[in-house]
Amino acid sequence: MSDLLYTEEEEAVRSAVRSLLADHCDPAAVLARTESEQPHDRELWKALADGMGLAGLLVPEDRGGQGASHREAAVVLEELGRAVAPVPYLTSAVIATETLLACAGDAAAELLAALASGRTVGALAVPFATAPEAAPEAAHLRVRFDRGALHGEVRGVADAAAADVLLVPADGGLFAVDTGRDGVTVTPQTSLDRTRPLAVVTLDAAPARLLAEGAEADAAIRLGLRSGAGLLASEQLGLAEWCLTETVRYTKERHQFNRPVGSFQALKHRLARLWLDVVNTRAVARHAADALATGSDEPNLATALAQAHAAPVAVRAAEEAVQLHGGIGMTWEHPVHLYLKRAKADSIALGTAGRHRENLADLIDLPAPATP
Incomplete structure (x- = not known):
């Protein structure tokens, strides 16, 4: 069994x-x-990707990256979650990068090196709510490939507005499309979480280059979404930790009846339960990152378990933070609403907790209760 404690390199x-x-x-x-x-x-x-080289953490050194693993990428996502940072790390440095890693050929290798450098941002053009096991069958139905160009529309694509290149599933293949070319339109959608905005991608005879086809394309799309779902748990962990830490700090400082509100037994119990939830979330998130990095456990199982637990905990942590901050927590000026919106959006990203529980039951051959 792998050691899930953070290494010195990860802490650095x-x-x-x-x-x-x-x-x-x-x-x-x-x-x-x-x-x-x-x-x-x-x-x-630019500072994260180009200055620190974090965009290429998952890319081997001989392919232009840093040669690190999912464990290091998970630590980055924890910190980005704590700050609700508006950068396309999950979508470009994890999902798009992992998708390209599973594609053979010079076109994919060239694009992978560009993403690893951080100077090019990529996004997988599927709805952000798509669960790993639901792709790529549903994704291929949205766009068709005809005479060297793509036609169709994909809604709810995360960070498409920031992307330089889109990885588009179509007609059993995976294609690369430059967002600056004619025939590609990216229209922002009204998003609950403005720190990770969604967009509609419209392709009207958009020039495309083939990256993979058939079983290779399907496996690449699944791998990208699975890695995204597994490491999303680390982002949710960072978010929940921030909510817990800031709420504990606030309840120590806020006084009522000449006492810190955090000294009231009812609030102590709520915060203690939340602390236990966050500790358990750290365990499943680390397990998922380690399984993706080393294959020491079934990655599909670890990912489903992590998302089934982490998504509702992040939402509950953010909701508790809003409530226990009292009146100030309801204001636009206080940042806690950013965390609630990110937690709510993440709870349906890459599959809901319910969808992951169903997948988890299938993976361990646990049938649903019989209906009378």
């Missing part, structure tokens, strides 16, 4: 990322950006 990555985010991603700046026309923080992405 955490320290570096947290320091950068403290300087460039404070809550006031994130809130202001969500109210602007440019929700993505391109300067922060």
Whole structure:
């Protein structure tokens, strides 16, 4: 069994990322950006991806990356979750990158190196709610390939507005489409979580290049979404930890009846239950990251378990943070609503907790209760 404790290298990555985010991603700046026309923080992405080389963590060194593993990427996502950072790390450095890693050929290798450098941002053009086991069958139905070009529309694509290239499933193949080319339109959608905005991708005779086809394309899409779902649990862990830490701090400082509100027994019990939930979330998130990195356990099983547990915990942590912050927690100026929106959006991203529980039951051959 693998050691799930953080290594010295992982803690060093955490320290570096947290320091950068403290300087460039404070809550006031994130809130202001969500109210602007440019929700993505391109300067922060450049610092993370180009300056620190984090975009290529999952890419082997001989293919232009850092040669690290999912465990290090999970630590990065924990810190990004703590800051609700508006950068396309999960969608580009994890999902799109893992998809390309499973594709053979020069076109995929060239694009993978570009994503690893951080100077190119990629996104898998499937609805962000798509569960790994539901793809790619449903994804192929949205776009068709005809005479060297793609035609169709995909809704709910996360971070498409920030992407330079889209990986588009169509007619049993996987194609790369540059967003700056004629025939490609990316239209922002009204999104609950403005720190990870969604968009409609419309393809009207968009020029495309083939990356993979048949079983290879299907496996690549599944792998990308599975890695995304598994590491999303680490982002949800970071989010829940921030909510718990800030709520405990606030309840110690806020006084009522000449006592800190955190000294009241009812609130102590609520925070203690939340602490236990967060500790358990850390365990399943680390297990998923380790299974993806080493294959020491069934990755599909670990991913389903992590998402079945982490998604509802992140939502509950954010809801408790809003409630226990009292009146100030209901204001737009306080950042806690950003965490609630991210938690709610993440709870349906890459499959709901209910969908993952169903998948988990199938994986361990646990039949549903018989209906009378």
